[in-house]
Amino acid sequence: MLLKRLFPVIGFAALAIAVQLGAGALGKEFYLTQLTMAIYYAIVVMGLCLLMGFAGQVSLGHGAFFAIGGYTSAVLTTSDFSRFQDSLWAAALKRIHVLIPKADLYGGQVLTTTPWAAFVAAMLLTFLIACLIGYPALRLKGHYLAMATLGFCLIVNKIVLGTAWLGAADGISGVPEWNLAGGLVISGRSAVRVQNYYAACALALFLLILLANLVHSRVGRALQAIHDRETAAGAIGINTARYKLNAFVLSALLAAAAGVFLTHYTAGIGPSEASALKSVRYVALAAAGGMSNPWGAALVSTAINFLSLRGWFGTYDNAVFGAVLILIISIAPQGPLKPLGLWIRRLLSGARSAAGGEHAAS
């Protein structure tokens, strides 16, 4: 039993190492950069899996939560608070190292927020917004919820596009690197490429284990019950509204965290992160991996996003995601991995019995 639970963890770790060694051996280490980005995007998809596959709710607003996380940390770490230097709160924040003085590009002194503090702020803001949106939205179901979250996403996108201090159409660039701890730096520099790749893998793996445990816990079973039949779940005493809200907020937090990490990794963020198409893309990827299978979703979404970031799909990028959505839902609504596994097994046993048949004939 323990082995069965541990198997995917070991498999994922082995796969991550194999990919890094393979890329190194082929002299294509630069692949790891896009792979790292794809893994961060996969974290959004994992959160969405929890919401869609277990709580049974669709959100078309996760691009917005990603953007809220990314933009909060980008704004806080790039703006200069030195004009508030003499105020009481700035001094207090400086004392607890939330604000730190730094030399800017031209040698002047600026006062910016540390990435860690910005991360915490981004999480808090996302928590607040997710509760505000989630509380009324989750009383709605199906179509209504999808439309409400889509409306929220479009509002965030329009606000970002129309606000000068959020960089409008250009987005925010020049986000500093994030010194996590013990020399581990979230940054896109090629010197720390491998290190960052493993950091992203470790984060994703940690979150996957967390999700897997959550799903197998009392909370997970409650969510599963809500997914299957909400009225019945309520009748046996599950507080459906609260569980749905918790799942929604948790998955929003995962999206925002991914946004913070990716913003530091690519040193910037743009308004397209909050576009409706991005949100739809996350839903497509969650569906492509099998919604109630976070492991599969993480794997499939990393692979597809990696190909997309490498430009494999050319101008058909969005069309590929649309087609993936339609095909998977109409042919294999449980996700392609399980039917594929069955099919391969049947093919193998078919080949074996065919071989057996030939023996009998001869």
Add this chain to the structure above:
Amino acid sequence: MGDDSLFLQYLLSGITKGSIYAVVAIGFNLIYSATGVLNFAQGEFVMLGGMIAVTLCAFLPLPVAVAAAVVIVALTGCLLEILFFRKLRHHTIMHMIIITIGLSIVIQEVALHLWDEKVRSLPYFSGSEVSSIRIFGASVSPQVLWVLGTVAVVVVLLHAFLRYTLQGRAMRACSSNPDAAMLSGINISNMRTLSFGLSAALGALAGCVISPITMTHYEMGAPLAIKGFAAAILGGLGNPMASVVGGLLIGVIEAFSVSKLPAAYNDVTAFALLLLMLFVRPHGLFGSPSGESVREV
């Protein structure tokens, strides 16, 4: 030119846009009540109608081009239903939503590759872009009258169709109780296909009449779909005629918000209104809060 004529100008522009939202909302309602599917690709029908009409207009007279575009899009709508929804009857709402979203993206991308990312428009149906008619001191393009006239005729015809013809009544029967409709000999599958075709045709017609004013662009569908949905919610989902009021209301509010808010936030008003409506009164202004019907969709 006083404040009154400015007010009238905003009002008319709001009503023009609002009538298009109303048509999209009616399309939502038709498909929703016949099939239970909320078609996220509704806005793409409007875009396709405009695009096809513009293309055909190069070698056909304008009325023929518009009629042909409406027929082609209607057939496309029927085809989509047959291909994607006919065999999916027993899937969950989540699956339906995801499929229509996928369709919307694919239609958009196909349009991008068939045509291009350029903005196109049909010629003005009468007069040109500079001709204007004065109504109570506000100057209006004759195309605005075309839009309002077409929408009014369509709404009246649709109402008559649903109320007085056998087909229309069969369609209403399907929406109120599919099992009973089937028992009384109505072919439900065909009714569902018809609802897709009809709603696609409506969208295409709206796309044609609005094209000279707002232009046609491959990306115009999604925002239209959401505003149309907002209109449908405002009126109460499942009530096609109430969504006319919803559409006009959203158009007018949007038009007046332009004078108060920065232009970049233009769309935010409609979306915020949608959120507010969903949170406060999801059964719409005219609907009744019959608990389950709203919460179980």
